Amino acid sequence: MSMIAAFYGNKSILITGATGFLGKVLMEKLLRTSPHLKVIYILVRPKAGQTLQQRVFQILDSKLFEKVKESCPNVHEKIRPISADLDQRDFAMGKEDMQELLASTNIIFHCAATVRFDAHLRNAVQLNVIATQQLLVMASQMPKLEAFIHFSTAFSNCNLNQIDEVIYPCPVEPRKIIDSMEWLDDTIIEEITPKLIRDWPNTYTYTKALGEMVIQQEGGNLNIAIIRPSIVGPSWQEPFPGWVDNLNGPSGMIIATGKGFLRSIRATPMAVADLIPVDMVVNLTLAAGWYTAVHRPKSLLIYHSTTGGLNPCKWSEMGLQVLASFKKIPFEKAFRRPNANFTTNSLSAQYWNAVTHRAPAIVYDCYLVLTGRKPRMMKLMTRLLKTISMLEYFTNRSWEWTSANSEMLRSEMSPEDQRVTVLTTQAARNRMDCISRYCLPLRKSLAG
Numbered sequence: 506m507s508m509i510a511a512f513y514g515n516k517s518i519l520i521t522g523a524t525g526f527l528g529k530v531l532m533e534k535l536l537r538t539s540p541h542l543k544v545i546y547i548l549v550r551p552k553a554g555q556t557l558q559q560r561v562f563q564i565l566d567s568k569l570f571e572k573v574k575e576s577c578p579n580v581h582e583k584i585r586p587i588s589a590d591l592d593q594r595d596f597a598m599g600k601e602d603m604q605e606l607l608a609s610t611n612i613i614f615h616c617a618a619t620v621r622f623d624a625h626l627r628n629a630v631q632l633n634v635i636a637t638q639q640l641l642v643m644a645s646q647m648p649k650l651e652a653f654i655h656f657s658t659a660f661s662n663c664n665l666n667q668i669d670e671v672i673y674p675c676p677v678e679p680r681k682i683i684d685s686m687e688w689l690d691d692t693i694i695e696e697i698t699p700k701l702i703r704d705w706p707n708t709y710t711y712t713k714a715l716g717e718m719v720i721q722q723e724g725g726n727l728n729i730a731i732i733r734p735s736i737v738g739p740s741w742q743e744p745f746p747g748w749v750d751n752l753n754g755p756s757g758m759i760i761a762t763g764k765g766f767l768r769s770i771r772a773t774p775m776a777v778a779d780l781i782p783v784d785m786v787v788n789l790t791l792a793a794g795w796y797t798a799v800h801r802p803k804s805l806l807i808y809h810s811t812t813g814g815l816n817p818c819k820w821s822e823m824g825l826q827v828l829a830s831f832k833k834i835p836f837e838k839a840f841r842r843p844n845a846n847f848t849t850n851s852l853s854a855q856y857w858n859a860v861t862h863r864a865p866a867i868v869y870d871c872y873l874v875l876t877g878r879k880p881r882m883m884k885l886m887t888r889l890l891k892t893i894s895m896l897e898y899f900t901n902r903s904w905e906w907t908s909a910n911s912e913m914l915r916s917e918m919s920p921e922d923q924r925v926t927v928l929t930t931q932a933a934r935n936r937m938d939c940i941s942r943y944c945l946p947l948r949k950s951l952a953g
């Protein structure tokens with residue numbers, strides 16, 4: 506019997522960000538492997554035209570939950586959605602909901618975040634820092650709380666090359682940043698953002714670093730662990746290979762390559778592409794939750810969920826795999842036959858952008874206009890080029906993450922858990938398998 510799965514039986518679990526990519530996979534695994542858990546509270550922000558229940562049913566109706574529903578048709582009864590907006594004071598939650606959460610929660614998984622690289626600093630601070638702070642305050646009032654698991658990113662310290670499983674101080678204290686957001690107006694914040702974030706490439710990674718500092722400074726006596734995944738990709742095995750439902754990170758770029766839009770990207774072929782399948786991140790998270798609650802380590806532990814340190818996959822390998830996959834099984838109705846190259850300097854990147862991206866888009870738009878249709882290719886291409894430019898920072902550098910805590914975690918697991926729970930440490934060995942699976946679900950999601 507898995508000790509980790511048994512641990513979550515009979516627990517009341519609170520998940521923020523359960524409607525997101527990682528949150529959904531986490532919820533699915535909990536429901537599938539710990540069917541006796543008491544309840545999963547999920548904080549869901551209201552969406553126009555959809556009730557909370559409708560949002561939950563929409564998620565449960567997806568292919569991701571097919572396996573769980575086979576074994577437990579009434580799975581929805583285990584999920585209790587609570588209306589909450591993490592951008593608001595007290596999360597704009599009803600009093601009764603708040604009291605129930607405070608009285609019952611045993612484990613918190615804090616996944617909610619804005620992952621947009623171009624988020625306004627005010628919004629990124631609000632969600633990635635202040636909401637974390639508020640959740641800590643709530644957690645400190647939960648008498649039954651056993652563990653608080655916070656999702657950060659392996660890139661929260663991407664201004665460093667060698668990253669250990671520790672919290673690095675930010676140049677400006679989070680408290681000062683939070684205070685300044687209260688009285689500075691949006692325009693001034695925009696002006697000073699580059700000075701504040703210094704050598705962080707965007708507000709996302711910067712505010713995730715601030716969020717970690719808040720956890721360290723304001724976590725008090727709580728049992729806390731931080732998970733730092735690198736670039737999270739589709740599932741490797743669970744609940745089935747190849748599940749993904751968003752276009753973040755490499756997914757959008759791979760689709761654009763398969764459709765023939767993306768012909769060139771500024772990337773260093775020998776730089777490490779640190780991809781980690783989402784199910785392995787979830788496995789590590791559940792193991793960390795169990796360990797934090799049961800062993801109560803003296804200090805906060807950080808777990809890197811990365812692959813590059815063990816058996817690195819380079820962007821060149823990844824690119825060749827992507828092209829080979831599309832050669833074998835091409836998209837229907839592609840714009841052009843997939844072909845792409847990597848450029849390594851900005852001058853040649855500009856040349857390739859003009860020749861292989863903008864020029865064909867202009868020609869195609871002219872053709873659309875001449876045939877009485879609305880031009881759209883240039884708009885799409887401009888968006889694609891904007892995205893590429895934001896990802897370039899990550900495709901032209903390599904980082905080294907240590908993973909001693911993940912290895913320690915594995916050694917603490919029972920033999921049965923070691924057998925059924927694939928953590929990051931083994932993930933690297935199967936990396937090509939993960940990459941070649943990457944394209945299949947993406948193709949399906951964009952077919953047509």
Ligand SMILES: CCCCCCCCCCCCCCCCCCCCCCCCCCCCCC(=O)SCCNC(=O)CCNC(=O)[C@H](O)C(C)(C)COP(=O)(O)OP(=O)(O)OC[C@H]1O[C@@H](n2cnc3c(N)ncnc32)[C@H](O)[C@@H]1OP(=O)(O)O
Pocket residue numbers: 620621622623658659660735736737752753754755756757758759760761762770774821823824825827828845846847888891892895896899900
């Ligand atoms: C020596 C040997 C040499 C060998 C050489 C071999 C050569 C072989 C070459 C082959 C090349 C093949 C290339 C293959 C692939 C390579 C892939 C490289 C990509 C690398 C990516 C690295 C990423 C690293 C990131 C790491 C960061 C840390 C990870 C994290 O912590 S969290 C997750 C990170 N967050 C994100 O990823 C979010 C980033 N995105 C954003 O912030 C925003 O999207 C944005 C970039 C700012 C753009 O914002 P916009 O407002 O412009 O757009 P929006 O996102 O709102 O989308 C608008 C609508 O458009 C739809 N859409 C988006 N993308 C696509 C798409 N690609 N296709 C179709 N549609 C798309 C989107 O859905 C929206 O639609 P709507 O909702 O209906 O409006």
Ligand SMILES: NC(=O)C1=CN([C@@H]2O[C@H](COP(=O)(O)OP(=O)(O)OC[C@H]3O[C@@H](n4cnc5c(N)ncnc54)[C@H](OP(=O)(O)O)[C@@H]3O)[C@@H](O)[C@H]2O)C=CC1
Pocket residue numbers: 521522523524525526527528548549550589590591592615616617618619620632656657658659713733734735736737738751753754
């Ligand atoms: N994906 C990746 O590659 C990586 C992710 N991470 C971290 O993992 C965590 C989860 O990421 P991921 O699942 O990819 O992100 P998603 O963008 O897919 O999900 C974000 C979640 O946060 C929720 N959320 C956003 N704003 C609010 C709000 N104001 N109130 C309530 N809920 C809100 C979203 O709800 P809604 O559905 O309503 O939008 C959604 O459920 C994040 O902390 C991220 O930093 C770390 C490394 C890599």
